[in-house]
Amino acid sequence: MPQQTIGLLVMAYGTPPTPDAIAAFYTHIRHGQTPSDALLQDLRDRYRLIGGMSPLARITTAQADALAATLNARGGELSFKPYLGLKHAEPFIEDAVAAMHRDGITQALAVALAPYDGNASVQDYHARAQAAATRLGGPAIVPVSGWYRQQKFIRYWVGQIAAALATIPANDIRTTAVVFSAHSLPKSMPGATGHYRRQLEESAQSIARAVPFTHYETAWQSAGKTTDDWHGPDIRELTRDLYHRGGYRTFVYCPTGFVADHLEVLYDLDIECRAVVNALGGRYIRPAMPNAAPLFIDGLAEAAMDAMAQAMGVPA
Template sequence: MSLGTKPTGVLVMSYGTPENMESVEAYYTHIRRGHPPTAEQLEDLSARYRAIVGGVFPLRENTNRQAAALQRTLDERAGPGRYVCYQGLKHAAPFIEDGIAAMAGDGIREAIGIVLAPHYSSMSVGGYLKRAQEEAAKHGIRFAGVQSYHLHPELISALAERVRRGLDKFGDARGDAIVLFSAHSLPKRIEQTGDPYPEQLLETSHAVAMAAGVDRWQFTWQSAGQTGEPWLGPDILETVDSLAREGVRSILVAPVGFVSDHLEVLYDLDIEASRYAEERGVRLERIEMLNDDPQYMSALADSLAAAEKELEDGR
């Protein structure tokens, strides 16, 4: 149990998204570390949001639903009041610092944090946890974070079931389809530091393929930033082009690096990659995202319990 009668705070972290079209510029400026985008850059991002059915609002709601589902799961396991979930976003309000401040205002003295991303990188999850840890220290809150949960059995099971259902979309051509596992690319310089991100993604992909009974699969990257430096590749469009030239006509994309429907899925895959594949005579389908799936919530809850043990052991 946590110290005294106070509940343990749970900081649920994710990248964040603008709440409406009017806030896209402020959001993009924050991503660019305070540097406003050019008119062309702003229009490009805004056009992507406009292209998604329903605009940006469903993206924000996805995170709200995930946080609420995790709260319900924790309440079912430990009883109401044992844990209290707070949100902390990287590039939109409530920011990570806002979530910690809210905990402090509620008298929380111990907290555990988890990012809605299963794979660790110093450039992604590591950055979230560092910000949360530093802010928690300012408020006198003891904090422990989950670094990764990329091989949790419930996560693998949920993804494998989605791959099996996704392949069923191809009907009689199911056996000819190839599964493309994908994740957000990062700058190639992470390879020089021994960052575990690429290897963890391959481990997840292999585990899901084995659980789903899939023999034909590859891993590819997507959604690389335009920063003027090399990013991890090949990009999914390059992979689709290569597979098309090899005669592949059915592709199922399994974006295992993502856990909900957002821009990198709804635009980069469902619109851009799908259109690119169609132009090359390839049918491209995608698995359903995890969102607030009960198995995913179970994986998060288990991972949080393991992190909380660090707090208990440190008392």
């Protein structure tokens, strides 16, 4: 019996592929509103300070390929073909769905590379994919959601934090704080509070239970440069408060709301947040991101198979 090919739609935020594409990328993020020269120069400077461009495009492609390879290694009657769909850069989500349709894919799994999906920003990934499939008459798409609860995702961060704590002198553990973070959202956005916050807090609690450390907090980072009121506490302000009011001197930053090295990690944390810690005289530690680490990819594969089993009646 020939194998059935299942489309594997891997969706991510996207990043400009070259410096010349930064303006178009930023305009797309701003729903077609051209950024001011000052905002555009600020973004260009951020990319320059992390080495020129973000590694996100390369990492996202590696994640999609690794996930397909892991699923295909299971054998059986199904084969998985990866399609990359991005929110703010080419190939867009709609392009990926159209490619699946042209290839004769009738069933697909859709994975957004964002652990916490309880907000309109991440839900838009799946809405755009479903809308495109409806317009084209297929494929039938099964979303893979809530995978931050997957045990291998939790185990990945447990291992990273344990390794980080092992580098800290025993006498300094008492004044060490672990900070879990996700991307802030405007308070006006549906889902900016409530479910999205609970997902971050639930995730932090699940990880913290498995690692014996003294103190952890949750915070928000990477708020946009807009006039909106953004969700807090901001990670830099929380750091200052932990230092001055809590007496903490070592800070382990775990941006569990992200899964790759990119601007929000390499600049917002490794440059901006590190500068705050350095100015305070503290110690900054940021464990490695999941990227295409096998344990993380295995967890995504198990979440995908669970979603398929539930929606299609296929054994997980």
